[in-house]
Amino acid sequence: MPDPSAALLIEGVCKRFGSLQALDHVSFEVRQGEFFGLLGPNGAGKTTLISLMAGLSRPDAGRIQVMGHDVVADYRNARSKLGVVPQELVFDPFFTVRETLRIQSGYFGLRRNDDWIDEILHHLDLTPKADANMRALSGGMKRRVLVAQALVHRPPVIVLDEPTAGVDVELRQGLWAFVRQLNRQGHTIVLTTHYLEEAESLCGRIAMLKQGRMLALERTADLLSRPVQHTLRIRLSSGAALPADVLPVARATSDGRVAFVLDSADEVAACLAHLHASGVGLDEVELVRPDLEDVFIAMMQESAQ
Amino acid sequence: MSVALRTLLYKELLRFWKVGFQTVAAPVLTALLYLLVFSHVLDRRVEVYGGVGYTAFLVPGLIMMSLLQNAFANSSSSLIQSKVTGNIVFMLLPPISYREFFAAYVMAAVIRGLAVGTGVWLVTLWFVDLPYAHPLWILFFAVLGGSILASLGVIAGIWADKFDQLAGFQNFIVMPLTFLSGVFYSIHSLPGFWLAVSHMNPFFYMIDGFRYGFFGQSDMSPWISALITIGSFAALSLATLNMLARGYKLRN
Numbered sequence: 001m002p003d004p005s006a007a008l009l010i011e012g013v014c015k016r017f018g019s020l021q022a023l024d025h026v027s028f029e030v031r032q033g034e035f036f037g038l039l040g041p042n043g044a045g046k047t048t049l050i051s052l053m054a055g056l057s058r059p060d061a062g063r064i065q066v067m068g069h070d071v072v073a074d075y076r077n078a079r080s081k082l083g084v085v086p087q088e089l090v091f092d093p094f095f096t097v098r099e100t101l102r103i104q105s106g107y108f109g110l111r112r113n114d115d116w117i118d119e120i121l122h123h124l125d126l127t128p129k130a131d132a133n134m135r136a137l138s139g140g141m142k143r144r145v146l147v148a149q150a151l152v153h154r155p156p157v158i159v160l161d162e163p164t165a166g167v168d169v170e171l172r173q174g175l176w177a178f179v180r181q182l183n184r185q186g187h188t189i190v191l192t193t194h195y196l197e198e199a200e201s202l203c204g205r206i207a208m209l210k211q212g213r214m215l216a217l218e219r220t221a222d223l224l225s226r227p228v229q230h231t232l233r234i235r236l237s238s239g240a241a242l243p244a245d246v247l248p249v250a251r252a253t254s255d256g257r258v259a260f261v262l263d264s265a266d267e268v269a270a271c272l273a274h275l276h277a278s279g280v281g282l283d284e285v286e287l288v289r290p291d292l293e294d295v296f297i298a299m300m301q302e303s304a305q
Numbered sequence: 306m307s308v309a310l311r312t313l314l315y316k317e318l319l320r321f322w323k324v325g326f327q328t329v330a331a332p333v334l335t336a337l338l339y340l341l342v343f344s345h346v347l348d349r350r351v352e353v354y355g356g357v358g359y360t361a362f363l364v365p366g367l368i369m370m371s372l373l374q375n376a377f378a379n380s381s382s383s384l385i386q387s388k389v390t391g392n393i394v395f396m397l398l399p400p401i402s403y404r405e406f407f408a409a410y411v412m413a414a415v416i417r418g419l420a421v422g423t424g425v426w427l428v429t430l431w432f433v434d435l436p437y438a439h440p441l442w443i444l445f446f447a448v449l450g451g452s453i454l455a456s457l458g459v460i461a462g463i464w465a466d467k468f469d470q471l472a473g474f475q476n477f478i479v480m481p482l483t484f485l486s487g488v489f490y491s492i493h494s495l496p497g498f499w500l501a502v503s504h505m506n507p508f509f510y511m512i513d514g515f516r517y518g519f520f521g522q523s524d525m526s527p528w529i530s531a532l533i534t535i536g537s538f539a540a541l542s543l544a545t546l547n548m549l550a551r552g553y554k555l556r557n
Contacts, residue, residue: 017557051557054397054398055397055398055556056394056397056398056556056557057556057557058552058556058557075400076400076402077400078400079398079399079400080399080400082398084398086391086394088391088394090390090391090392090394090395091390091392092387092390092392092395093390094319094320094323094324095316095319099319103312103315103316103395104395104399105312106308106309106311106312106313106315106316107309107312107313107395107396107399107401108309108399108400109307109308109309109400110308111308149395153399
């Protein structure tokens with residue numbers, strides 16, 4: 001049964017562009033206050049799904065609700081509850097940053113919104129650029145304005161479509177601190193990103209899409225505990241050489257170490273025992289915990305088989 | 306008027322005002338050049354209506370032509386720029402209804418058309434002393450004619466995917482229809498075939514009715530021109546609203 005109080009309800013959504021089935025019966029819910037990740041390779045359907053949520057596109061089948069409001073039948077209420085940071089770096093070259101935010105506020109029916117605009121500008125380090133024309137801003141600054149535009153109407157649900165693509169580390173950290181704060185204040189956050197470490201550290205639950213279908217929908221912690229391959233990295237002692245029987249499964253790394261990709265943590269002990277028995281001296285041993293990227297790659301590969 | 310509609314209208318006005326030299330001053334200068342050339346060549350040789358010199362006849366036509374062309378240019382160029390640069394998304398994400406969207410673009414385009422038309426009228430005051438026989442007809446045809454071209458501009462701006470297509474629409478549809486609408490001549494001076502063709506051009510009725518407001522005489526009855534102009538606006542605005550409601554080329 002769908003949860004009527006869900007921040008976002010996606011039910012049996014299909015979308016086709018010509019011969020391409022961009023979304024194929026996608027269903028999931030995002031609870032209010034969640035920090036939710038939507039992951040998938042290029043062409044998985046993430047941006048199409050966001051376009052459907054935002055009313056930029058219309059589903060062929062299924063329904064989408066934002067805070068209980070249908071995005072087609074009750075689009076005015078649905079759109080007023082949603083803030084979207086688009087993936088493309090778009091801006092209107094005629095206006096300053098402040099004009100852009102005032103205009104965006106007006107589109108959402110807000111006339112006197114300068115206090116909140118000032119607060120957003122402050123949090124996104126845009127205050128010194130408030131009266132600068134959009135054309136004069138760097139790419140990173142323009143990205144911040146996009147985030148600010150999505151927040152002018154204080155939407156309970158915020159969708160960030162690749163918000164940190166092409167931006168520097170400093171902005172990324174500042175942006176995530178601000179978004180975390182918004183999430184703590186009760187805003188529901190839906191994030192798509194290619195930086196999987198960001199999704200891993202921020203998102204409580206993650207949905208994985210591939211070729212328009214849902215591959216997984218789990219808590220991030222559960223995804224990370226999936227049995228996937230582990231990587232054992234070693235540094236050989238001076239003059240030591242690997243025995244011939246392990247050469248086919250060993251891989252030299254760029255920092256002069258040797259890596260073994262093992263199917264489970266149990267194989268680590270056996271591998272080290274075999275090297276020890278072969279008289280191979282080791283200076284350094286490191287077991288790399290699988291991260292979201294490993295899980296992601298493993299799932300994508302599994303689905304391809 | 307909703308806040309969203311007011312804001313979109315304000316944004317559209319601010320957009321053309323910020324480049325006023327290009328959007329208002331330049332078309333006024335173009336119209337002035339037309340006036341200087343044509344009136345110099347034809348003023349003493351042509352009298353279209355009894356007692357009305359050619360320069361006086363030409364000025365209302367030039368005012369209306371500039372008004373119409375700029376109303377079209379405003380809505381069409383704003384939309385195509387927003388589409389090509391992608392910033393149209395900022396207008397599609399908020400809860401703006403398609404009617405508000407239509408109203409804001411049409412009103413802004415009409416205001417730009419009126420600004421340019423007023424500019425042309427002001428500069429031509431130096432050259433000719435115009436009568437104002439029926440000011441309400443002047444206002445009626447100026448606003449409604451501007452609205453028709455503004456609607457057509459919305460259609461063209463939504464339909465065109467690139468500037469090239471919009472230029473084609475402007476140069477192959479709007480320009481010929483405005484030039485062949487009796488701006489520079491009375492259609493009764495045309496041979497039969499072209500007279501019949503001119504009667505099928507809705508732009509002719511807008512300009513002819515507008516001119517009636519000044520001189521109290523025209524090629525057609527102003528009531529017929531008014532009916533055809535109202536009909537044209539109704540048809541075009543319904544078509545535009547239908548496109549917007551369906552999300553044609555805006556929402557997949």
